[in-house]
Amino acid sequence: MRLGIGRWATFGIALLFFVATFLYSESNYGPSFGPSIAAAQQTPSGLESNPTAGNVPGGSRGNNAGGTIWNNIRNGAEGTVSIQDDKAARLIQSEGQIWRNFRSGPLMKYGAWAMLGIVALLAIFFLVRGRIKIEAGKSGTTITRFALIERIGHWTLASSFIILAISGLNTLYGRYVLLPILGPDAFGAISIWGKIAHNYVGFAFMVGLVMVFVMWVMNNLPTKTDIAWIFRGGGMFSKHSHPPARKFNAGQKILFWLVIVIGVSLSTTGISLMFPFEIALFAKTFAFMNFFGFELPTNLTVIQEMQFAQAWHAIQAIAMVVVIIAHIYIGSVGMEGAFGAVGSGEVDLNWAREHHSIWVEELEQAEKNTEPSGNVAEAPAE
Numbered sequence: 001m002r003l004g005i006g007r008w009a010t011f012g013i014a015l016l017f018f019v020a021t022f023l024y025s026e027s028n029y030g031p032s033f034g035p036s037i038a039a040a041q042q043t044p045s046g047l048e049s050n051p052t053a054g055n056v057p058g059g060s061r062g063n064n065a066g067g068t069i070w071n072n073i074r075n076g077a078e079g080t081v082s083i084q085d086d087k088a089a090r091l092i093q094s095e096g097q098i099w100r101n102f103r104s105g106p107l108m109k110y111g112a113w114a115m116l117g118i119v120a121l122l123a124i125f126f127l128v129r130g131r132i133k134i135e136a137g138k139s140g141t142t143i144t145r146f147a148l149i150e151r152i153g154h155w156t157l158a159s160s161f162i163i164l165a166i167s168g169l170n171t172l173y174g175r176y177v178l179l180p181i182l183g184p185d186a187f188g189a190i191s192i193w194g195k196i197a198h199n200y201v202g203f204a205f206m207v208g209l210v211m212v213f214v215m216w217v218m219n220n221l222p223t224k225t226d227i228a229w230i231f232r233g234g235g236m237f238s239k240h241s242h243p244p245a246r247k248f249n250a251g252q253k254i255l256f257w258l259v260i261v262i263g264v265s266l267s268t269t270g271i272s273l274m275f276p277f278e279i280a281l282f283a284k285t286f287a288f289m290n291f292f293g294f295e296l297p298t299n300l301t302v303i304q305e306m307q308f309a310q311a312w313h314a315i316q317a318i319a320m321v322v323v324i325i326a327h328i329y330i331g332s333v334g335m336e337g338a339f340g341a342v343g344s345g346e347v348d349l350n351w352a353r354e355h356h357s358i359w360v361e362e363l364e365q366a367e368k369n370t371e372p373s374g375n376v377a378e379a380p381a382e
Helices: 002-026 037-048 065-074 095-129 148-177 184-216 224-231 250-274 282-290 302-331 349-355 357-370
Strands: 141-144 346-348 378-380
Touching: 095 148, 095 302, 141 349, 148 184, 148 302, 184 250, 224 250, 250 302, 282 302, 346 349, 349 357
Parallel strands: none
Antiparallel strands: 141 346, 141 378
16 A cells, blocks of 8 residues: 555656756746747847847947958868967857757747647547456466566666756756755755766666666567557557467567667767767767758767767756656656556566467476476475
């Protein structure tokens, strides 16, 4: 009972946090928040042409020679410097305005929409479908779902991601959600320690990602049974309609590959942000994509590389948060008996037969071939 209350509390806290995030992202934020989304969308074309219409801001130098100089500087003209930092030769990096507008506008707004949206959809699904029960009831017998090393890999990945998600969301939304509530001192301390945790816990996330990939990749390759599972919605939307599945069903395989692909990209961009100006990811990536008809810029400065890395890192992180919220729901509140797989490693035999019937049959057949008189995979429930 206490575990069930804890799950409900976690679900409720998550819902309240993301609702608050959404409400704050939709509000005005005050003058320090930055330009509007419309301004963010208009900035690139303005910079490519004549951002100040040939005028120096304030009119202090007139509209002719001074305006031409300003226009050139605003569009990235570089001088020469005697120090070792070549970046200092560029007085104004106009792409920084574009990056800031994107981060302060579309990224925050649509990120909040996505996170609030998945919570709302899951809440509606729960109200309509209810908790997915073990239809045959608990058998009193359990079967080993995941070994200890598999659970260690799962929880290394899961716990590190939760820390990364909270600290990352604080970086994006904390100024507008937590600062007014906690005050500057508490918020400052949380943000500093959150940043430190984000940098170091990221390596634990990479370790967990490698462990999960090595242990589960062979069981997550697509098979013919996945097609039937998808067409029947995995039995999620109606009772008595669980399609057959192996150790991982099609939904879990989709989740697996989303986590691996997004996780690798998050790790790569994360490393580039931890060691700024050292790794150029996007110029080479854009050059490769241009072979397929894209027209992306390839002559990127090191600062532009960092801006692309930060924007892409944030987009992927929000996408991963959305995916993991759905995963947490189905593994706890949404489905009876599912949490035991990554908790104790044991699941009820009837649960396994309903959701992974082919896998159970394969285990039982393997046991008959090795020990015809017994069934070592099954153990009495405690």
